[in-house]
Amino acid sequence: MRSCVFAVLGLVALSANTSALEDPPQGSAEFDKFVTYYYLDKDTSSVVNFLKWLQESEMLDDNASALTPTAAFLAIVFADNPSEVGRFAKSADFTGRTKEAVQIALWRSGHAKKVAEIFGEMPAFAKKKPVNLKKKKMKGPGDLDMMWGAFLASGDVVYVKKVIDVLDEKHPLSGDATKDEVTRGAAEWSLKSNMIQHELVYRLIHKESMSRTGDVKKKLQEMVSYAKPKDALPHKDGPFSADLYVMADKEMAEFDKPVDDAPRIGHKSTAKRGDIVGIKIVFGGIELADDLNANVTYDLKILNPDGDVYEEADLKDLEALSGKIPTRFRVFDNRLVIKIRFEPHDKLGVYKISATIRDKIGDKSVSLTREIELKG
Numbered sequence: 001m002r003s004c005v006f007a008v009l010g011l012v013a014l015s016a017n018t019s020a021l022e023d024p025p026q027g028s029a030e031f032d033k034f035v036t037y038y039y040l041d042k043d044t045s046s047v048v049n050f051l052k053w054l055q056e057s058e059m060l061d062d063n064a065s066a067l068t069p070t071a072a073f074l075a076i077v078f079a080d081n082p083s084e085v086g087r088f089a090k091s092a093d094f095t096g097r098t099k100e101a102v103q104i105a106l107w108r109s110g111h112a113k114k115v116a117e118i119f120g121e122m123p124a125f126a127k128k129k130p131v132n133l134k135k136k137k138m139k140g141p142g143d144l145d146m147m148w149g150a151f152l153a154s155g156d157v158v159y160v161k162k163v164i165d166v167l168d169e170k171h172p173l174s175g176d177a178t179k180d181e182v183t184r185g186a187a188e189w190s191l192k193s194n195m196i197q198h199e200l201v202y203r204l205i206h207k208e209s210m211s212r213t214g215d216v217k218k219k220l221q222e223m224v225s226y227a228k229p230k231d232a233l234p235h236k237d238g239p240f241s242a243d244l245y246v247m248a249d250k251e252m253a254e255f256d257k258p259v260d261d262a263p264r265i266g267h268k269s270t271a272k273r274g275d276i277v278g279i280k281i282v283f284g285g286i287e288l289a290d291d292l293n294a295n296v297t298y299d300l301k302i303l304n305p306d307g308d309v310y311e312e313a314d315l316k317d318l319e320a321l322s323g324k325i326p327t328r329f330r331v332f333d334n335r336l337v338i339k340i341r342f343e344p345h346d347k348l349g350v351y352k353i354s355a356t357i358r359d360k361i362g363d364k365s366v367s368l369t370r371e372i373e374l375k376g
Contacts, residue, residue, distance in 0.1 A: 028057065035073060036197065039155030040292070040324045044081055048091040051102070060097035067097050068142045072133065072149030074105035080154075085111050089118050108133070134158050138166050139174045141186045148190060157204045160194075163187050164208055167216045192223050196329045199288055202227055227329055232285060239285035240364035242357050246372050249276040255333055270373045271342055277372065279338040281320060281355055284331040287362030296320040298334060298357040305349025305374075310340075320357060348374050 078085045107126045116122045147159040166187040173180040195202040209220035233241035302313035320334040358365040
């Protein structure tokens with residue numbers, strides 16, 4: 001029996017590093033992910049499920065502040081998919097604030113007539129011509145929410161630029177100095193938060209930090225500095241850094257945790273015959289292509305105590321990370337699990353595991369080694 005389980009034999013896939021959902025969203029966390037990164041692929045297959053969840057969960061009724069960004073998000077989705085609008089708007093028996101959000105979205109997307117057709121009523125707002133969100137005058141926090149909702153649905157940084165404009169104290173808002181100060185503070189916080197989640201926002205802030213002036217320039221420059229990786233992994237090539245772990249099989253479940261729940265990982269230095277250990281590479285500081293695609297690969301070799309390749313474990317150009325990635329500012333891990341199962345006939349002694357991981361977009365590479373001793 002072979003001692004290694006490799007990619008060619010069918011590895012166990014861990015949670016995807018990209019934002020794309022492999023299965024339809026089922027709960028609040030998955031729907032939040034669906035909305036947050038919808039612009040990457042603009043896959044409408046989960047829109048109906050999302051609308052049904054909004055109604056069934058009564059999320060908007062419990063959280064009134066979510067109405068504005070949700071309606072803006074849906075308005076862009078509806079505008080981009082006119083042939084699907086009727087199906088979306090009829091997908092549930094909408095009530096309360098969910099009904100209001102759908103009606104506003106229909107109106108803002110140029111389908112005001114469908115409000116009456118589908119709901120049998122015509123709210124006062126739907127009788128007026130909607131303001132193009134790209135031209136909307138920014139007055140308060142609700143307008144910021146609107147811009148972020150539109151950005152998440154479109155990926156168009158024009159909406160983000162309007163949030164940056166709010167930072168300029170010479171840019172008129174509501175006219176109430178106290179309220180305007182709150183709005184400007186909210187704009188700054190939202191930009192700082194979203195630039196970590198969205199490469200497109202980071203790129204815009206970086207670009208604007210070079211062309212703006214005065215306090216706005218200073219704030220944007222501070223944001224750019226804040227976004228730089230601070231806790232690099234120990235092995236580096238410029239900003240690209242990585243580390244290699246050999247772990248007990250049961251500990252591999254740590255990598256199934258949500259992105260915001262950091263895995264607790266450590267290196268296993270000894271094993272016994274019959275043990276199964278997993279090999280993981282973690283890395284950060286990657287670069288993304290203009291279209292947000294990542295391309296990180298690695299080679300992996302395992303040598304037995306005699307210095308010979310162990311069970312054909314000399315693997316080349318394995319995929320660590322590929323596809324569209326919304327942000328660079330996190331630590332990733334190689335997408336697949338590589339496991340070693342030590343068999344009764346395996347030689348006792350030190351096994352050397354070496355890997356070279358490459359960020360092909362950033363043209364960086366890092367070499368990594370670990371040892372594990374097989375004891376009787």
